[in-house]
Amino acid sequence: MPSEVAAWAKARARKFFSMKTLRRRLPITQWLPHYNKEDAVGDLVAGVTVGLTVIPQSLAYSSVAGIPPQYGLYGSFLGCFVYILFGSCKDVPMGPTAIVSLLTYQTVHDMGPQYAILLCFLGGCVELLMGLLGLGFLIDFVSGPVASGFTSAVALVIVTSQVKDVLGISASGSTFTEMWGSVIESITETRLWDTLLGCACIAVLLLMRLLTMVEIGPKDDEKRSAFHNFVNKAVWLVATARNAILVLACGSLGYWFALRGEPPFRLIGYIPPGLPTFQPPPFSVIKPDNTTAGFVEMVSTFGSGMLVLPLLSLLEDIAICKAFSSGKPVDATQEMISVGLCNIANSFVQAFPGSGSLSRSAVNNCSGVRTPLGGLYTGLLVIVALVFFTPYFYYIPKATLAGVIIAAVVFMVEVRVVKPMWRTKKSDLIPGIGTFISCLAFRIEIGVLVGVAINVVSILYQAARPNIDVEKLTTRKGVDYLMVTPDRCLIFPSTAYVRNLVTKHGVKQGVPVVIDCSHIYGADFTTAGVVSNMTEDFIRRDQPLLFFNLKPGVVEVFEGLQPKGLVVYYSEDDLDTILKERFGVATV
């Protein structure tokens, strides 16, 4: 085995440093040489459109993550640039996302932005390592039902977290139940104007969202006039940039009120102008009581979130790649590496963790993005906003940002998957609903672990209890025999069970027993031991036991224990001959 490990490490190292790998690991080398004017136009339009979406969203998601709004903007430019070099999927807009912001909030436990920046760095390292070590299969253990349950719960928790800003009250708590408890306690302090503005914003955004589906003119593209096309494009642009437009409008309203004294609703307030300084992430931090929290203390705050957050970030990112891959294979390893590097880079400009954002990737795709270079314009727009516009952000109402978030995440509640799930496999509802409920009752990370655990137990149970077909058949020459067919692999948790079943039926019927091993692709030491005992039992009972279609690799494993009387055959024609010659069983 040590030699196998060494060979594995060698193969991995060789693979990693080859020229082909280098090209694969720097996808920009694949698309940049063929870059043309059309690509440039597509990327520019899409990049700017995404920029108009990301600025209000990143301000808003900061509040989901529980840290001041500027940190959202800090996380929306450098990562975009890094992704251009390493990203393998043109539609991924790197930056703060709803899911990762909520996970950041629950992992950082309100300890402030320094903790979030360190989490961004460490999460990036975990993602990078997962990519380099080929641990992508871990993500596959988050099944469809668990992902749906988790996403739906995240949406509900985020909506809940924004209710306080819509109502204009103060509330706290990190889980769904805690938040609602806190909201209900302070419900009497509800501020009328915040509530009205928040609800109005949500209503306007939902209506504007419908505009994306509006098209005037004939259905056939070719029959439309230039006017039809212009109106359609304009309506679509307005609908797509709805967040930016609404924030601009409500910001102006806030400014107008502020000029005339205290506005009737709460504003997000002062945002430091300019770019963040470029500096390493904090590995220790001074606490409010003037003592220093070291690296270990900070990391221990994160707990299992330090592994779950990167895992779910990658899950979101890879889901985007798959959704927009149009049938091309997705290089999950490359995505892990690039998201990891983006987060590591981001942690040097004081960002909190981010990933590919599902909602903005749809905007990106619809705007006609052609390569990852679109991220360049998004990033530049964010830099412009940071340098020139931060003084104006002061006047954006909190209720408007809350509205932006609520209108964005409410469609993440996946009620629509319940019916197909019921139709395909009802038992898949158990991990789905289990995840959903535990994500709401506890922290999101616990809920996901619960869901994965339910799934893992069911896989293990399947490994331990194969279906076994037992049939009484007759050979061509008329000898009765029992055909036992396990439908999957014989590895240790199932062998004792299979042996018991074979013995039970074998003793009851008293005829030769054939085990059909067509579906058995592997075996281990435990199986070899059980098979060796079983063949001895059959010899003692003077009952023939034969193995049909046993793969040569498995025969080798069995023969390691030198079992007595292991009889294997591969063609039905041989059965009668073997029964007669080896066991003296025949009919006249």
Place this chain on the structure above:
Amino acid sequence: MPSEVAAWAKARARKFFSMKTLRRRLPITQWLPHYNKEDAVGDLVAGVTVGLTVIPQSLAYSSVAGIPPQYGLYGSFLGCFVYILFGSCKDVPMGPTAIVSLLTYQTVHDMGPQYAILLCFLGGCVELLMGLLGLGFLIDFVSGPVASGFTSAVALVIVTSQVKDVLGISASGSTFTEMWGSVIESITETRLWDTLLGCACIAVLLLMRLLTMVEIGPKDDEKRSAFHNFVNKAVWLVATARNAILVLACGSLGYWFALRGEPPFRLIGYIPPGLPTFQPPPFSVIKPDNTTAGFVEMVSTFGSGMLVLPLLSLLEDIAICKAFSSGKPVDATQEMISVGLCNIANSFVQAFPGSGSLSRSAVNNCSGVRTPLGGLYTGLLVIVALVFFTPYFYYIPKATLAGVIIAAVVFMVEVRVVKPMWRTKKSDLIPGIGTFISCLAFRIEIGVLVGVAINVVSILYQAARPNIDVEKLTTRKGVDYLMVTPDRCLIFPSTAYVRNLVTKHGVKQGVPVVIDCSHIYGADFTTAGVVSNMTEDFIRRDQPLLFFNLKPGVVEVFEGLQPKGLVVYYSEDDLDTILKERFGVATV
């Protein structure tokens, strides 16, 4: 799904209360009606022989468990009686065993006999519940390599725990490393006479053990004279009762010395005479500082040991049943129920946890036991010992008991499995050696959990990464196509991987793709989603995708999502027709 759960519960309840089940759950109703004189003789001889072994062993194992010697005797009679009613395996001698004693020691953490008695009760309840709920498959997750690693480590730890008594020093510690550390610290206090006596006892026991293999006279049984037979029987009896004989001899020596003043070696000391009182196990206990430890505090001391101890007790018990089943099926559920009931009963007479003892079962079997009634005589002998002989146990030297244990467990180190394991499947050495080392480095229960975890991870990895055969074939009419054959089930952790592989090869070759689903016995919602995406991708690329030999149950799952263009065929003959009619692919 709720209806499925209800149906399961109903089926279980119906099964549980049927007459047939009642007969199965009270195995005594099966053998007692046919009980005859030969059975009675066999059981009497075997029961008495086992009794002569269990008395010294149970005194010794108490010291392994870290509690006074009489508690071992308390655990060696009532359980035997209960097992007569419920036990399904004639060879199982219920009582303290090396493995369970060590686990008790590590779970109770030197908190005294009251904790051990409660553990006996709770462990029994866990065993009973595992039987009633059909959780037997949990035991199957302790694979052969893990069991070997664990047993070998237990033997080494037990030998280590007895070294102090052989050397006559005081030492403490609960793990292998701690114990040796402690022994080495006090090595200078070694007492000469204890050491000499202990080593002599071990040597004598190992020599007497060889006697079991000595036979005089001709090899052929029929040619032996009555004298030959008598000598052989006598030698065998002496060898088998070697523990009792040695303890009797050394006890007499101790008595002789005690009459003449202080003996040169340490004795086990006062044992309260008489039977234990019949009373419920303690659910709270008064601590040395006169405060009361309640039930919750006591249970929290046990930790995960409260689940691992019953699991490993059952593992030992069921291993015995399998070893002596002579090819008959073993009713694991019944064994869980009976061992559970025995331990629950034992906890009412102040016993610590026990199980079927592997070493005594060999004695039982060789002595010609015929039914579980042999336990009656064993139990009666222990009662006689408790009532009449406890004053004499005072004089047994500690070093002798330590010798008894060491000579018994040293053969549990399973060096002999390494070679066949290497021959059958080298990678199985990883969980084996992993378990062995972690059992020595940490507590046994942790080591077993580590081993099971290694195994579980490998099962999950196998579920996530099936082997996939990709072959370029030609149909009968000369159409090239790609045959993709996954060798195992398509469930969620593997679907994304399989899809990626199919897409990669499909895009590269550009010919029709056939997925051979012969080995796929089940699918879930995640798979259905991936398959539905995959068929759409292939339609978009205008490339035919066909499923060969897909089980009707799986087709149903896939169709729950109403995928476009799911083409399934079951006979090679149909391939050309389908390719031509559905996809217009044909050669001239």
